[in-house]
């Protein structure tokens with residue numbers, strides 16, 4: 123039986139980071155991955171293809187609104203085959219680099235599904251081979267969830283994978299859900315030229331974000347002409363002669379919408395099917411993700427987990443950090459737990475929603491006494507001249523010290539802008555510290571100086 127120092131199950135962002143980190147000190151590292159194509163979700167069907175398409179749609183949107191900037195652009199429209207080709211070219215490049223890394227002789231790569239036979243043995247699905255290790259790192263990611271909604275199992279319903287691989291423009295699409303995937307892809311489809319209807323259960327989209335932030339995005343979506351329904355309860359989905367219909371309640375009103383295509387963007391669940399985790403002594407959280415401690419150890423201390431399979435955030439840089447922590451701990455090295463108090467997140471809608479640090483409500487619930495300050499983009503020189511007036515920046519700090527504990531930016535390029543505050547939060551900076559920065563004029567970034575000044579003035 124082949125024995126390894128560490129076996130990593132799953133070769134996506136978390137798994138590759140873990141394997142690379144183990145390999146710094148140990149020779150015998152196996153990666154087990156059963157995908158048809160290596161590379162992981164982020165590169166193949168997640169972050170990179172979606173952001174490639176979303177950026178093109180943003181350029182198109184600007185061109186179509188050329189009049190706002192004093193430009194006469196007679197017509198601008200999407201060329202779906204060209205868009206698809208561009209995306210494919212980019213992803214081919216990113217994935218071939220990752221595939222080379224995974225297939226290099228630094229690792230032993232098994233292209234099979236791994237399932238535990240017992241806490242120390244992994245059985246491979248195709249060859250039937252059994253392999254053992256001193257430690258395991260589970261990084262198998264997530265799969266699209268299909269909640270129990272009548273008709274959701276019908277053939278032809280799309281997931282994000284299908285939207286990201288479109289080479290023709292769909293005439294009309296219903297997008298179910300109001301999470302990050304639903305919002306990013308619904309706006310992309312709308313801007314590309316499809317007639318989009320989005321149906322969300324909660325009263326506001328992006329329920330992980332503040333209602334104030336979601337409100338800005340909802341307003342922008344509606345102003346752009348998207349048909350957005352919130353506060354709904356889904357009924358049944360049916361096939362029609364031309365596509366699909368969805369029945370739902372919106373408040374007390376019974377609604378029915380139709381379109382040629384339907385996208386299930388109702389969330390993802392951990393990819394743990396057929397892994398026999400019970401035999402390995404690995405327990406799950408109530409939401410189905412693998413339970414881990416601060417060093418990413420599962421209920422079996424020799425088995426770790428990292429990435430979407432354990433959460434709590436399905437975000438690629440967190441998956442990488444968790445993979446590195448797991449690998450360092452598994453190989454007996456000092457391993458800093460991932461500090462979620464300095465986390466960042468970005469939703470790539472337009473306007474974008476970006477956050478850093480501890481969310482304001484969470485900070486208050488922990489008993490922190492805060493000073494909060496915000497400033498709107500519609501009163502800021504650079505955003506006004508860029509016609510980017512949706513949204514605001516907001517920061518909050520400990521009242522006693524002025525140390526910034528969190529920040530949010532909703533607006534154009536918020537995902538870039540948030541990093542100025544993310545650096546400060548990660549380094550424990552106060553508002554006064556951040557006011558030493560030479561905030562260049564006129565930039566979008568200099569808008570941060572206004573709430574920072576208010577906070578610095580208010581420190582008790």
Ligand SMILES: Cc1cc2nc3c(=O)[nH]c(=O)nc-3n(C[C@H](O)[C@H](O)[C@H](O)COP(=O)(O)OP(=O)(O)OC[C@H]3O[C@@H](n4cnc5c(N)ncnc54)[C@H](O)[C@@H]3O)c2cc1C
Nearest residue numbers: 132134135136156157162163164168236263429430436438
């Ligand atoms: C449409 C979309 C857009 C996204 N955009 C962003 C973004 O902009 N920014 C961001 O931070 N995050 C984004 N994400 C989330 C991000 O892609 C994930 O958080 C990240 O890729 C998870 O990495 P992972 O290593 O945990 O899992 P994955 O990359 O999914 O890797 C898991 C690997 O394990 C393999 N595997 C599964 N089960 C087994 C088994 N039993 N045996 C062997 N191998 C197995 C799989 O085949 C896969 O290769 C997006 C997600 C989606 C769906």
Ligand SMILES: NC(=O)c1ccc[n+]([C@@H]2O[C@H](COP(=O)([O-])OP(=O)(O)OC[C@H]3O[C@@H](n4cnc5c(N)ncnc54)[C@H](O)[C@@H]3O)[C@@H](O)[C@H]2O)c1
Nearest residue numbers: 269299300301302303304323387388389390436468469470
């Ligand atoms: N920009 C980014 O960083 C980015 C982009 C895309 C995805 N992601 C990550 O991927 C993960 C998955 O995103 P997602 O949007 O697929 O999932 P999600 O969990 O964020 O959203 C799921 C949506 O489906 C709705 N829903 C679920 N079950 C339902 C039901 N039975 N009836 C009606 N509505 C229901 C929820 O209300 C929610 O609006 C997220 O956690 C996110 O972190 C990140």
